[in-house]
Amino acid sequence: MTASSSAFAAAPAGGSPTGAAAINTTGLCKRYGDTTALDQLDLTVNAGEVYGYLGPNGAGKTTTIRLLLGLHRPSSGRAEVFGVDAWSEPVTAHRRVAYVAGEPFLWPSLTGRETLEFLANLHGDTDAAYCDELVERFQLDDRRKVRALSKGNRQKVALIAALATRADLLLLDEPTSGLDPLMEVAFRVCVQEAKERGQTIFLSSHILSEVEALCDRVGILRDGRLVDEGTLGELRHLAAQTVEVTFEDGTPELPPLEGVSVLAAGPKALRLSVSGDIGPLIVALAKHPITSLTSREPSLEEIFLHHYDGSEPGGHR
Amino acid sequence: MATDSAALAAGHRPRREAGGGIARGRALVARALRDARVRTLSFAYLFALFAYIQPVGFRSGFPTLSDRAAFARSFGDNKAVRIFYGEPHNIIDVTGYTAWRVGGTLAIFAGVFGLFAAVRALRTEEDTGRMELVLAGGVGRGTSFAAALTAVAVTVVVLWVAEFAGFAVAGLPLGGSAYLALATASVAPVCAGVGALASQLAPSRRVALELGGAVVGVLFVLRVIADTANGLGWLRWTTPFGWAEELRPFAGARPLVLVLPILATVLLLAAAWRLAATRDIGTGLLASRDSADPRLGLLSSPVAQTLRSERASLLIWAASAGAFAYILGLLAKSSSSAGISKSLNRAIGKLGSGTITTPVGYVGFAFIFFILVVSLFACAQIGAARHEEAEGRLETVLALAVGRRHWLTGRLLLALAGAAVISLVCGLLTWLGVQSGGAAISLPKLLEASANCLPVTIFFLGLAALAFAVVPRASAGIAYGLVALAFLWDLVGSLLDVPSWVVKLTPFAHVGLVPAQAFETTDAMVMALIGVSAALLALWAFGRRDLIGH
Numbered sequence: 001m002t003a004s005s006s007a008f009a010a011a012p013a014g015g016s017p018t019g020a021a022a023i024n025t026t027g028l029c030k031r032y033g034d035t036t037a038l039d040q041l042d043l044t045v046n047a048g049e050v051y052g053y054l055g056p057n058g059a060g061k062t063t064t065i066r067l068l069l070g071l072h073r074p075s076s077g078r079a080e081v082f083g084v085d086a087w088s089e090p091v092t093a094h095r096r097v098a099y100v101a102g103e104p105f106l107w108p109s110l111t112g113r114e115t116l117e118f119l120a121n122l123h124g125d126t127d128a129a130y131c132d133e134l135v136e137r138f139q140l141d142d143r144r145k146v147r148a149l150s151k152g153n154r155q156k157v158a159l160i161a162a163l164a165t166r167a168d169l170l171l172l173d174e175p176t177s178g179l180d181p182l183m184e185v186a187f188r189v190c191v192q193e194a195k196e197r198g199q200t201i202f203l204s205s206h207i208l209s210e211v212e213a214l215c216d217r218v219g220i221l222r223d224g225r226l227v228d229e230g231t232l233g234e235l236r237h238l239a240a241q242t243v244e245v246t247f248e249d250g251t252p253e254l255p256p257l258e259g260v261s262v263l264a265a266g267p268k269a270l271r272l273s274v275s276g277d278i279g280p281l282i283v284a285l286a287k288h289p290i291t292s293l294t295s296r297e298p299s300l301e302e303i304f305l306h307h308y309d310g311s312e313p314g315g316h317r
Numbered sequence: 318m319a320t321d322s323a324a325l326a327a328g329h330r331p332r333r334e335a336g337g338g339i340a341r342g343r344a345l346v347a348r349a350l351r352d353a354r355v356r357t358l359s360f361a362y363l364f365a366l367f368a369y370i371q372p373v374g375f376r377s378g379f380p381t382l383s384d385r386a387a388f389a390r391s392f393g394d395n396k397a398v399r400i401f402y403g404e405p406h407n408i409i410d411v412t413g414y415t416a417w418r419v420g421g422t423l424a425i426f427a428g429v430f431g432l433f434a435a436v437r438a439l440r441t442e443e444d445t446g447r448m449e450l451v452l453a454g455g456v457g458r459g460t461s462f463a464a465a466l467t468a469v470a471v472t473v474v475v476l477w478v479a480e481f482a483g484f485a486v487a488g489l490p491l492g493g494s495a496y497l498a499l500a501t502a503s504v505a506p507v508c509a510g511v512g513a514l515a516s517q518l519a520p521s522r523r524v525a526l527e528l529g530g531a532v533v534g535v536l537f538v539l540r541v542i543a544d545t546a547n548g549l550g551w552l553r554w555t556t557p558f559g560w561a562e563e564l565r566p567f568a569g570a571r572p573l574v575l576v577l578p579i580l581a582t583v584l585l586l587a588a589a590w591r592l593a594a595t596r597d598i599g600t601g602l603l604a605s606r607d608s609a610d611p612r613l614g615l616l617s618s619p620v621a622q623t624l625r626s627e628r629a630s631l632l633i634w635a636a637s638a639g640a641f642a643y644i645l646g647l648l649a650k651s652s653s654s655a656g657i658s659k660s661l662n663r664a665i666g667k668l669g670s671g672t673i674t675t676p677v678g679y680v681g682f683a684f685i686f687f688i689l690v691v692s693l694f695a696c697a698q699i700g701a702a703r704h705e706e707a708e709g710r711l712e713t714v715l716a717l718a719v720g721r722r723h724w725l726t727g728r729l730l731l732a733l734a735g736a737a738v739i740s741l742v743c744g745l746l747t748w749l750g751v752q753s754g755g756a757a758i759s760l761p762k763l764l765e766a767s768a769n770c771l772p773v774t775i776f777f778l779g780l781a782a783l784a785f786a787v788v789p790r791a792s793a794g795i796a797y798g799l800v801a802l803a804f805l806w807d808l809v810g811s812l813l814d815v816p817s818w819v820v821k822l823t824p825f826a827h828v829g830l831v832p833a834q835a836f837e838t839t840d841a842m843v844m845a846l847i848g849v850s851a852a853l854l855a856l857w858a859f860g861r862r863d864l865i866g867h
Contacts, residue, residue: 105709
C-alpha cells in the first residue's frame with residue numbers, strides 16, 4: 001500500500017445490521033493486583049473496519065481482547081460487542097465473533113480435522129466448504145494430531161477454524177506468530193477477502209508491516225493506554241517525513257525553516273526531516289540546481305518508535 | 318583494557334569448568350526438589366501421622382494381654398483383612414501389630430509415590446520441553462538423568478525419616494522403627510525404577526503413568542494373592558510389596574532380603590538409562606501414532622469432548638476398583654467371628670474397621686474404601702477441569718458460543734456420572750466375587766452399597782468445585798487434601814478420645830456401613846445437600862472470576 005492511497009483511504013463503512021459498532025468500550029479498566037493492565041480505554045471499531053491494534057509485549061493488547069471476549073472481568077468500565085455487553089452476555093456476543101489467540105491452545109490428542117469439527121460445533125455456525133478450501137490454502141495436514149504439530153501449524157488450525165465461521169467480527173491476537181512467510185501471504189489474502197465481505201477485523205499485532213498492509217485504522221497502545229489513534233494517513237501527518245536531496249554543484253546553505261531539520265549532510269547531498277508543511281522547503285530548494293529529490297513518508301515503524309522513544313527500553317524491537 | 322578482560326575471563330573459566338558438571342547437577346536436583354516439595358511434604362505428613370496413630374491406637378484399643386491375644390487369634394485366619402495389610406506376624410505385640418497395619422498400607426503409598434515421582438522427574442520434564450532446554454544448555458544426558466533420580470531418592474529418604482519419626486514419637490524401639498520404615502520405603506525405589514523405565518518407553522506422561530501404574534498394580538495383586546491363597550506364599554518373593562513383608566520388621570528381621578529391592582532398582586534404572594542414552598529426546602520407544610483418520614464422534618459439545626478425553630481414565634478407575642471389589646467379594650467368606658468376644662468386636666470397631674467379623678460386615682467395611690476411591694475420582698475430575706483451564710484450552714472453548722456456567726455444570730454432571738459408574742461397577746463385581754466365594758449377600762444389598770458411595774462423593778465434588786471456582790491454582794491440592802484429611806479424621810478421631818462431635822465433623826463418620834448397616838438416609842441427604850449447595854456456589858463464583866493460567 002503506497003502512502004498516497006492511504007492518505008485518500010475511504011472512510012470506514014459505518015453501521016452494522018443492528019446499528020451498533022462492532023466494538024465499543026467506554027472507560028474500560030483492568031487491574032491485576034497492583035498492576036494496571038488497561039487504563040480508561042475508549043475504543044470504537046465500526047462494522048466493516050479493519051482495525052490495527054499496536055503495542056509492544058505487555059502493553060495490554062491481550063488483556064483488551066480477553067475483556068472483549070468476557071474471559072476476564074473489567075475492573076471498571078464497559079466492553080460491548082455489537083451492542084452486547086461482553087461480560088454479562090458472552091454467549092450472545094460470541095455468536096458473531098471468532099477469535100484466534102496468539103498461542104493456540106488446542107487438544108493434543110485430537111487431529112487437525114477433529115479439532116476443526118469440534119470448534120465448529122462449539123461455534124455453531126461454520127461454512128464447511130470454506131473450511132475445506134482454507135485447509136487447502138494453508139496446506140494443513142489435517143490428519144495429524146495436534147501434539148505432533150509445530151506451533152505454526154497449530155496456529156493454522158486455529159486460524160482456519162476462526163475464518164471458516166465467517167463471523168461478523170474477527171478478533172485476532174498476533175495471529176501470524178509462527179507462520180512462515182508463504183502462509184503469512186495466505187493469511188493476508190484471507191483478511192482482504194473477509195474485509196470485502198464486510199466482516200470487521202480487530203488485528204492485534206506488533207508486526208508493523210502486516211498492520212500497514214491490512215488496516216484502515218490503527219490504535220497505538222502503551223502501558224495500558226491508547227496513546228494514538230487514526231487512519232495511517234492521519235498518523236503520518238503528525239510525524240515527520242524524510243526528504244533526500246542531491247545537488248549538482250555542492251550542498252548549499254539553506255535558510256532556517258520552521259519544522260525542517262538536517263539529519264545528515266554530505267558534500268553534495270542532504271537528508272532532512274520535515275514535519276508540517278513542505279512548501280517553504282521546496283521554494284528554498286528551487287533556487288539551487290538539483291539532480292534528484294525524494295520524499296518518503298514515515299513508515300508505521302517510525303511512527304510507532306516515535307511513541308515509544310527512549311522511555312521504555314523493553315518496548316523497542 | 319582488552320588484556321584485562323581477557324585475563325578476567327581466563328581467570329573465571331577454569332573455576333567454572335572445574336565445578337561445572339557437579340554444580341549443574343546440583344542446580345538440577347535443587348530445581349527438581351523444589352518442584353516436588355508440596356507432594357513430598359504431604360506424603361511425609363501422611364506417613365508420620367499414620368505411623369504415629371497405629372501403635373497409640375493399639376495400646377488404647379487393646380490395653381490387656383488377653384485382649385491382644387484374642388485379637389491376634391481372630392485375625393490369624395482372616396484373609397479378607399490381609400488384602401489391605403498383608404500377612405500378620407506377632408500381632409499380639411504393639412510392634413508386630415504396627416508392622417502389620419502400617420507396613421502394608423504405607424508400602425502401597427510408597428509404591429505410588431515412587432512411580433509418580435520418577436515419571437514426574439523424567440517424562441513430564443521431557444513432555445513440557447524443559448528437558449530439551451536443559452540439555453541444550455550444556456548439561457549432559459547422564460547428568461540430567463542422574464539429577465532427576467537423585468531428587469527422587471532424596472524425597473524417598475524424607476518419607477523414610479517421616480515414618481521413622483512417627484514410630485519413634487509413639488514410643489516404639491528406635492532400631493526396629495528405623496528398620497520397619499526402611500522396609501516400607503524400600504518399595505518406593507523399585508517403583509521409581511518402573512516409572513523411569515516406563516518414561517523411556519511411553520511417548521507421553523499419561524501413557525507412562527498408565528504403563529507404570531499397570532505394572533505396580535500387578536505387583537500389588539501378586540502380594541495379595543501370596544498373602545491370601547493357600548500354597549502360593551512363594552509369590553511374595555516376586556514383588557517388592559512382598560519383599561517389604563519378608564524383611565519381617567519386628568518379627569525376626571531378615572535384612573539380607575534388602576538385596577532384592579536394591580538389585581531390582583539397579584537393574585530397572587540401568588535398563589532405563591540404556592534406553593535414555595540412545596533415543597531421541599521428546600519421543601518414546603513405543604510408537605505413538607501422529608496421524609489418524611478423523612473420528613468425529615463425541616465432538617458435539619464440551620461435555621461430549623470431555624467424555625472423549627476422560628473415558629480411558631474412567632475405564633482404568635472402574636477396572637482397577639472393580640478388580641479389587643471382586644477379590645474382596647471372593648474373600649469375604651473367610652471373615653468369621655470365631656473366638657471374638659463382644660467387647661473385642663467393639664474394639665475392632667474403634668480401629669475404624671466396623672464389624673469385620675462377618676462377611677457382610679467385612680464388605681460394609683470394605684466399601685468405605687470404595688467411597689474413598691470414588692471421592693478421589695471426583696477430585697481427579699476437578700483436577701482435569703483445572704488442567705484444561707491452566708493449559709489455556711478453556712479460553713479456546715469459552716471464546717466460542719459456550720457459557721461458563723454451562724461448561725462447569727456439564728463437567729460436574731459428567732464427574733458425578735463417572736462416579737456413579739465406578740460405584741456401580743464396585744457393587745456388581747463385589748457381588749460376582751461374593752457369588753464365586755460362596756458368601757451370601759444379595760445383589761440389591763450391594764447395589765445399595767454402591768448408591769451409598771454417592772452422597773459423600775457429591776459432598777466432595779461440590780467442595781472441590783468451589784475450590785476450583787474460588788482458588789483455582791490450589792484447587793486440586795485442596796480437593797485431595799480435604800478427602801485425605803476427612804478419611805484420616807475418622808481414623809484419628811476414633812482412636813484418640815476426642816469429643817464425639819469432633820469425630821462427627823468428617824463425612825466418613827456419617828456413612829452407614831451398607832450392607833452391614835442401614836443406609837443413613839438423613840445423613841446422606843444432608844451431605845448431598847451440602848455438596849449441591851457448594852456446587853451452586855461454585856457456579857456462581859466461577860461466573861464472576863477471570864480465567865487463570867498456570
